[in-house]
Amino acid sequence: MNGPDFAHLVRLSDDTGLYEHAEGPLPRIEHGYCLDDVARGLVVLSREPHLSAELTALAEQYLAFVAYAQSEDGRFHNRLGPARVWLDEPGLGDWWGRALWGLGTAAARSPVPAVRQAALECFDRGARHRPPSVRTMAFAALGAAEVLAADPVHAPAAELLGDITSYVGAPRPDENWPWPENRLFYANAVLPEALIAAGDLLSDDKIRDDGLRLLDWLLAVESTDFHLSPVPAGGWSLGESRPAFDQQPIEAAAMADACARAYRITADPRWLAGVRRSIAWFNGDNDLGTVMHDEQTGGGYDGLTPDGPNINQGAESTLALISTMQHLRTLLESTG
Template sequence: MSSAISFDHLFRLTDGIGLFEHALGSVPRREHGYCVDDVARGLVVLTREPSPGVDLVRLLERYLAFVLAAQAVDGAVHNRRDSDGRWRDDPGLGDCWGRALWGLGTAAASAPTRRLRASARAGFLASAGRRSPWPRAMTFAALGAGEVLLAHPDDEPARALLTAAVEVIGPVGANPSWPWPEPTLRYANGAVPEALILAGMCLPDKVVLANGLRLLAWLLQVETRDGNLSPTPVGGRRQGGDPGPGFDQQPIEAAAIADACARAHAATGRKRWLTGLGRAHGWFLGDNDSSMALLNPDTGGCYDGLEPGGRNLNQGAESTLALLSTTQHARRLLASTP
C-alpha cells in the first residue's frame, strides 16, 4: 500500500492569496474563490508534515496569514473570500470558526518555527473565548484546543474551550445499536469521537476517553462493508436506515476516520485502530464500494467523490487535503506495520 505524498496539486490550487476551493478537473476555478474551511485544513496538513522544506513552510505561512486575516476583532471568523481578496460574508461562529481554531491550535503547537507558533497561538487566543451553538463547529474547535493542551498543558483558554466542546457534543447514548449523540450521521463524522478521545487525554477524563473510543469502534463497524471502508454518504445516515452502500461518498469522511484512528492509537497503543486507519487509506486507493482509486497519480490530487460506478473527476481542495492528511498518517503509522 503506497504512502508516497505529493503536494503538487496543493501548489497548483494555491496562489498569492490562498487555496482555491474548487477545481474543474485539475484546473483551479478562480471564480469561486477561497474559503477558510479549506485553508484551515491546509494549515493542519502542512503543520503535520515532518521536516518541511522551504516551499512548504512558505505555503504554511500563506495559509496562516489567510486564517488570521479572516478573524474579526470579536473572535468570529469570515469564511468566503473572492479572488480579489475581498471577504464576501459576515464573520460568524459556524464550522469555519471551528476549523480556524483547529488550524491555529495545531500550528500553535507544532509549526516549524517559533515565530509561526507564536503568531498562530495569538490567533487561537483571539477566537478561543467564543462559543458556538453548533456541535460540529465546537467539535472542530476542540481539535485545535486539544493540540494546544498537548503542547501547553496549563493553557486555560484551551482547557475551557475543550471542556465546553465536550458538553456541546452531548452524551454518548446507552443504546449499543445507536450510541451516536445525534439522530443522524452527517459529515466529518470521525471528528466527533476524535474530539472526545483528545479531550479524554488532555483534561484528563477517563470516562470521556472511553466514550470517544466506544463511538469510534461503533462508527467503524457501521462504516465497514465487506472488509472495506464504506463511509456515510453526502445525504447522511439515520438510525434504522439503509445500511448501504450509499453514494456519493466524500474523501473528508475517510480522512476524519483516519484522524480519529490515529488519535485512538496515540491514546491506547492498540493495533486495532491501525486496522481502521488502513481501511481509510485503502479507500483512497481503490479498496472501496466502487473498486476505484480516488488518487490521481498524474496530478497528486484527489477526485471529489465516489459514485456507484465512477468518480467525480474534479479535484478540489477539500478532497486533496483529505488524501494528503490520510497519507501522512499512513506513512507515519502503517509503513512499518506488517
C-alpha cells in the first residue's frame, strides 16, 4: 500500500454518517453509527492536503453528524441507531474527546471557510468541559493543539491543552515503568503525544520532554525484534507474557501519530522508526507476519488474533489504517 485508500471509508458511509461495524467488507447497517468513528473520520479527511470533491463532501457530512450529536451545553451523544434515533444521553466519554479532536482538526485545516467556522463554533462549545478520563482529555487536547497551531491566541484551546498535564502527570522515577498508569490500556501513545503537543505549543520544554520520554519508553515496550508488537485489547503490565493478542489497529495508529509529531518537533530520526514500524505492522511486519488490510477493498482488519487477522473491516480499524498510511508522507519528506 502506497498511501491512504478511502474506498472502504466511502463504502461504510451513507447520507447520515459512518457505519460502525462490518461483516467482512459489508456494513452491518443494523448496528448503526457512533460519534467516535465519525469524529475520527473527520480527523483523517481534514488532514488530507488534497481531497476530491467526493471526499470533501464526505468531510462536510461528517461535520454535520458531529454537530447534530452535540447538545446545547457542549456534551455529545455517541450512538445513533439505524432508525436515526439517539440511543444514549449526551456525555463526556471518549466520543467527546474524539469529537473535539475532529472539530479542532476541521477548524484548523479544512479548505472550506464555512466548515472551519462551523467546526470552531462546535469546538468552543465543547471545550468548556473537563472529562473524568485521561484518554478522553488527551483526544480533546489533540484537537486543541490543532486549533492553537492555527490561532496561537485562541484562549479556550490554550486552556484545554494546558490542562492535559494535570491529567497525565509526570513520568514515574522507575526506569522500568515510567508510565503514569499501573497498566497500559488502549491508544496509549495519545498520552505522550498530547504532552508533546502541549509542551511545544505552550513553550514548556519540561512538558515536551516528559512526553518524549514516555513515548520513547512506550515504543521500546511495544517493539520486538524491530517490529511493532502492540499491547493486546485487554491491556498489559510488566510480567505478563508477550506477544499478546488481540492486537488492535488503533494502537498502531496512535503510535504513528505520536512518533510523526515527535519527529516534526525534534527532527530526531529515531522517531521515524516508530512511524515505519506502525506502517509495517499493517503491511505484515508484525508478530504473525500477516497483512492487516484488504488490498482490494481498502479496509483495515479489525484485529490481530492468535490465529491471524479478524477479517471484518469495521470503521475503527479502517480509519486506523488510513490514519497510519497518511504518515507515508512523513517518511517521504524525511528522505527528501
